[in-house]
Amino acid sequence: MIDSNYKLWEEQDELKNIEKKANQNHIPIIDKKTANILKTIVLIKKPKLILEIGTAIGYSTLWLAEYSPQYSEIVTIERDEELLNLASKNIKDFGYKDKVKFKFGQAEEIIPYFRRKFDLVFIDAAKGQYLNLFKKVQEKISDNGIIICDNVFYKGLVRKNKKLTHKIRTIVVNMRDFLHYLEENDDFKTDIIDLADGISISRRRNKDEESRTAGPGR
Numbered sequence: 001m002i003d004s005n006y007k008l009w010e011e012q013d014e015l016k017n018i019e020k021k022a023n024q025n026h027i028p029i030i031d032k033k034t035a036n037i038l039k040t041i042v043l044i045k046k047p048k049l050i051l052e053i054g055t056a057i058g059y060s061t062l063w064l065a066e067y068s069p070q071y072s073e074i075v076t077i078e079r080d081e082e083l084l085n086l087a088s089k090n091i092k093d094f095g096y097k098d099k100v101k102f103k104f105g106q107a108e109e110i111i112p113y114f115r116r117k118f119d120l121v122f123i124d125a126a127k128g129q130y131l132n133l134f135k136k137v138q139e140k141i142s143d144n145g146i147i148i149c150d151n152v153f154y155k156g157l158v159r160k161n162k163k164l165t166h167k168i169r170t171i172v173v174n175m176r177d178f179l180h181y182l183e184e185n186d187d188f189k190t191d192i193i194d195l196a197d198g199i200s201i202s203r204r205r206n207k208d209e210e211s212r213t214a215g216p217g218r
């Protein structure tokens with residue numbers, strides 16, 4: 001029953017502690033709005049097999065694990081071993097040890113070895129690598145499967161004309177190339193959500209579906 005003491009799973013102190021630690025240690029984790037988008041999609045889509053690229057300390061993994069069905073399996077990739085160990089501890093502490101499989105290494109190198117198709121992929125890794133990662137993962141998506149990418153506006157800079165350092169400019173240019181690739185991609189229909197730092201949601205068209213038709217009401 002909902003009364004004045006009612007709490008959502010995400011309001012528990014244990015999760016708030018993880019958010020606090022991430023903040024204190026400058027470990028980037030998903031924004032609450034992104035987390036709620038993930039929660040909503042996972043609740044509706046009920047994906048059997050989920051891939052996450054960019055685990056960090058497992059904060060977003062926890063949201064995926066909590067809101068996906070019991071039968072779901074989550075594979076999460078992280079290239080920083082220290083972070084992956086922290087993530088593993090967090091997942092265990094929250095009781096999702098059996099649901100989450102960790103892969104250590106560069107996602108680009110790991111993805112080609114996957115033999116099963118994913119129903120949902122969440123990309124939250126190096127922002128200059130999204131195009132490369134998407135191209136690698138798109139072959140591994142089930143019909144109607146979804147790829148969600150976080151921070152596609154990259155600190156808002158993708159939609160600004162600002163003088164930038166070479167490094168940041170490269171990331172911004174790469175992100176723009178990635179968004180252009182999504183726009184032109186006949187196999188996936190992409191929508192961009194103007195929440196947090198921009199979230200793209202790309203749905204794989206099934207084989208019988210008509211190919212892309214441009215313009216509103218697609």
Ligand SMILES: C[S@@+](CC[C@H](N)C(=O)[O-])C[C@H]1O[C@@H](n2cnc3c(N)ncnc32)[C@H](O)[C@@H]1O
Pocket residue numbers: 028029030053054055056057058059060061077078079080083105106107108124125126129
């Ligand atoms: C923004 S953090 C992930 C945050 C996490 N999704 C969360 O919300 O709790 C990005 C992480 O991706 C990892 N990463 C970046 N590029 C990667 C790659 N190509 N392969 C594997 N891990 C990568 C980084 O080490 C970093 O820990």
